[in-house]
Amino acid sequence: MVKIAVAGGTGQVAREVIDKLVATGKHDIIVLCRTAPVIDIPSDIRWMSVNYNDKTGLAEVLSGVHTVLSFIQLLSDPNQIAQKNLIDAAIEAGVKRFAPSEYGSKETVHMPWWDGKGKVREYLQEVNQKETVIEYTLIQPGLFLDYLAFPHKTSKYVDPLQTIFDFEHKRTIVVDGHEDSIMTFTTVADLAGIIALAVDYQGKWPTNGGIRGNRLTYSQVIEIGGRVRGHAFNVEKVQIDDLNAGELKTSWGLEAVHRAVSQGDAAELLKSVSIGILLSSLKGAWDVSEDFNKLFPDYQFSSAETFLRNVWVGK
Known part of the structure; x- marks a missing residue:
């Protein structure tokens, strides 16, 4: 059992994943929201209102968290300040694993609406340049x-x-x-299923987390x-x-x-x-990789x- 924080947890894909994680009955789940959610949050998980511009506050919220799954909407934050601050706060809080907001193709060429993914990928490479300070995977189901x-x-x-x-x-x-x-x-259900397995996986996450349905x-x-x-x-x-x-x-x-x-x-x-x-x-x-397929054959x-x-x- 690990403590999981789901950023942008009221989004559609995030809710599919949360339900799958809840169904395992294994984890302590915190849903991070900018404002009070207008949706029903399962009674067995908690939600917390956060300010993504406040790294100190984010680090306090992430204290004791093992894994952060980010589903922050890219179009709402062109410079990806929210995810960068979330990464910094996760590192400060001692979070072991981080999955940025991806859930699509392996490259973003010719897709300017996904430019933010490139910025976050570069930032993760930058903070891990000298040594691995936080393990991360780019979850890509196509x-x-x-x-x-x-x-x-x-x-x-x-x-x-x-x-x-x-x-x-x-x-x-x-x-x-x-x-x-x-x-x-890849179906949404299969994405959620693989993420649930990945959270439980004891080895190191692959950086290129391709899911080839x-x-x-x-x-x-x-x-x-x-x-x-x-x-x-x-x-x-x-x-x-x-x-x-x-x-x-x-x-x-x-x-x-x-x-x-x-x-x-x-x-x-x-x-x-x-x-x-x-x-x-x-x-x-x-044409995404099959890294997660290989981990869960x-x-x-x-x-x-x-x-x-x-x-x-x-x-």
Whole structure:
């Protein structure tokens, strides 16, 4: 049993992980929030209001904590001051392990909305440059497989989001000539399951904490889509030069936006997300490692085709 602090613990992904940790019945869990939570917090865990600009106060809160899991929203803190202060406070308090707010691709190239991840990664490398002062892992499950179920919700808390793989309308967007680009898809439930195992793991955490639920090419995703939806997908092909110029020449685009994004910024960000995912996948950004798979070889991940067939059957 260890004491775990979950920063940004009222977020959707954080709540999935918290529920999984609570279900183990093993740990003392503290949820860190900027303000009093407007959601129901399980009675067997505590929440604490914190000021991420107060490193001394944070260190006091983290006293006796073994592991910090951060789910702080990157877009709300462009310079990542909150996470950097959290890291400093964790080191001061003697925290053993830290997981920054990641939970996506292994690289952030062409994805400016995730620039903050790079800043936090650099900071962790900097504080550990001379010696390891805090053990950390970059938890990277690729894209949530749940998003391919849009608009159907497949997890308790995480809202469905659209992607360039539109199973609802049986269509997708690919870069012409790059149908073999790799994407990793992992369910939210499997992410939470692996994190629960990682917290219990007695050895050293891998720095690159890849979680590979399903490793698929664009072509394979399209083939799965055709089988589970009973109809071949309409494939729209775009050109690299257009994408590099910031142009998405397609007949459709994403419409559902993350709740952290204002409506005023939504249209431009959604186009940027489509372009960014397409370009970044050409550079292997979504082909995550299998470091955690190797640590937990007996863990059974949800198969993409089985998961999606269960979602879409009869629809």
